[in-house]
Structure formats: structure tokens, C-alpha cells
Amino acid sequence: MIEPTSDEREVEAKLRPTSLTEFVGQEKVVNQLNLILDAAKLHNRAPDHILLAGPPGLGKTTLAMIVAHDSGKPLRLTSGPAIQSSGDLASMLSALQSGDVLFIDEIHRMSRSAEEMLYLAMEDFRVDVMVGKGPGAASISLEIAPFTLVGATTRSGMLPTPLRDRFGFTAFLEYYEPADLVSVVTRASQKLGIEIESDAANALATRSRGTPRIANRLLRRVRDFAAVNRQPVITMDSVLSAMELFEVDALGLDRVDRQILTLLATQFSAKPVGLSTLAVAIGEEPDTIEAVIEPYLIRIGFIQRTPRGREITQHGIAHLTQAKR
Helix, strand or coil: CCCCCCHHHHHHHHHCCCCCCCCCCCHHHHHHHHHHHHHHHCCCCCCCCEEEEECCCCCCHHHHHHHHHCCCCCCCEEHHHHCCCCHHHHHHHHHHCCCEEEEEEEEHHHHHHHHHHHHHHHHHHHEEEECCHHHCCCEEEEEECCCEEEECCCCCCCCCHHHHHHCCCCECCCCCCCHHHHHHHHHHHHHHCEEEEEHHHHHHCCCCCCHHHHHHHHHHHHHHHHHHHCCCEEEEHHHHHHHHHCCCCCCCCHHHHHHHHHHHHHHCCCEEEEEHHEEEEEECCCCHHHHHHHHHHHHHHCCCCCCCCEEHHHHHHHHHHHHHH
């Protein structure tokens, strides 16, 4: 996968929409959030706690920022892996002001003790903190300011039911259709101050794996290619040449995707392979394969999960055969 640099993350931040009217795609989720935010304003209260679930790169962080912006309140950002004790969470919650929006990315990776503290904070806006140790230990109840929690997860099934049930609204983000991705590419090109032809925008959209983050990243690579080659407008030829250089094919598969398919088809003779074995074979972490690489290959029908492991399909084999011609 093409990893973003720090400069690219700054550009990504500039490309983020700042309101629901600017947000492209996810029409149902946008309409639902509009209702929730409008109702909160009507009743002069903080919006309900919101859970955003879906694959990486579909706009969960952007939607959290929009919730805070629309509410006119600050956004406090953290992540599940950063909250490894109830003390970490208590410190964070006690610093919140009334109406603040707390965004916890990858919320399913919080520690169990922090999760249990969050139950009470979400419902009653208070936390119980243990002071001291041993027989002299005492529990002190601390009031916290009313806040809105926005949680994001790529694995909603890993969230405990008591936590999931405390969210007033759960949004499930889905992969984007090509037409929406064309709009994403066109909007981003305008923000970057570059002109792109319609067929070139379509070509980028079909290579973006249904994900706006990837669409924006590929657009920047093509922009760089066009700039270096002194091309004032991004054309279809620019896209095809740049994608060939970065080894991204017509379906958006990159070198790692093809490596996985090739290993499954040849080295493992199209037989099921365990996730850990596959991870060792390509030199990637199992979590990366399961959460980032594999979902798209399953979605387009190139591999499948079986009780015995991952297995390449006939469609996957046919794609490899066609690519070699």
C-alpha cells in the first residue's frame, strides 16, 4: 500500500469537507446526522453519542469534525490504543467543558477498565475514581460536564454490547460508488488548483477501491506526475502513465494485492491458507491484511474466507492470468 507522508496528511486535512453539505456520498448517514444535529440545536442540548462504523478511509474522522463544527464546540481527539487505563480516561473526561465533542478513534481497542468507566460517563456524566490502595481505598464519584462522544471503529463486532448500546445513533459507512468518487476527485482537484479531464477523473475513481482517502492520494500522485512532466491538465494519458509507474492496475490493485493473489494461486496451489501464514509470506502484519488489504479483495470476489483459511477464487486467478498477457 502507498503510505502517506506528514505533508500528505496536511493536504488531506485541507481536502476534508467542513460541513455535511460539502460531504460527498453516504447519503443516508448524512441525512441521519443532519436530523440529529438539527434536533440538538432545536432543544438546545448536546447531540446524542454517535458511533461511526466502517472500513478505513470512508470519512469517520471527517464526520466527527463536522459534528463538532456544526455544534460550535471544540473537538478533543484521541484513540483507543492511547487509553490503556481508567486513569487515562478519567483525566481526559474531567478536562472536558460543557458540550465538548470527544472523538475516540478505533474505540474497540480501549482497555476493558476504561470501557467500564465510559459506561457511567456516557449515561450519567460522572466517573467513579478509586483513591488509595488496600483496605484504605475509597471510591470517589466525580461529576463531569455533559459531552458528546463520537466513537469510530473498523470492527464494530469487537465492541462489547453494553458500550454499543449506550450510543444514541450508530452509522454504518459503506464503500463509495464510482460516481461519488468522481465527485470526490473533482472536488479535490479544484481544492488543489489543478484541472482534470472527466475521463481521467473516472479512471482514478475506478482505481480508488471505493475509498475517498485512496482517491485523494492517487490524485496527488497523478498531480505530481503531471507537474514533473509539465502537463498543465491531468489527462487520461497522465493517469494511465502514473498508475503504471506506481503499479496500480485498472481495479486499484497494487503490488501487495497482486503478491497475495500470486502466492495463493501458485505457492499455495489455490488451497486455503491461514492468516498468520499469509502474513509471514508477504511480510505484513496480520491486522493490516485483515483490516486494510483483504476487505477489498473479498468485496470484488478475488479471495474468500473459509473455515480453513484464505483462498483465491476463479475470478482472482482469471485476473492474474489477464494481467500477465
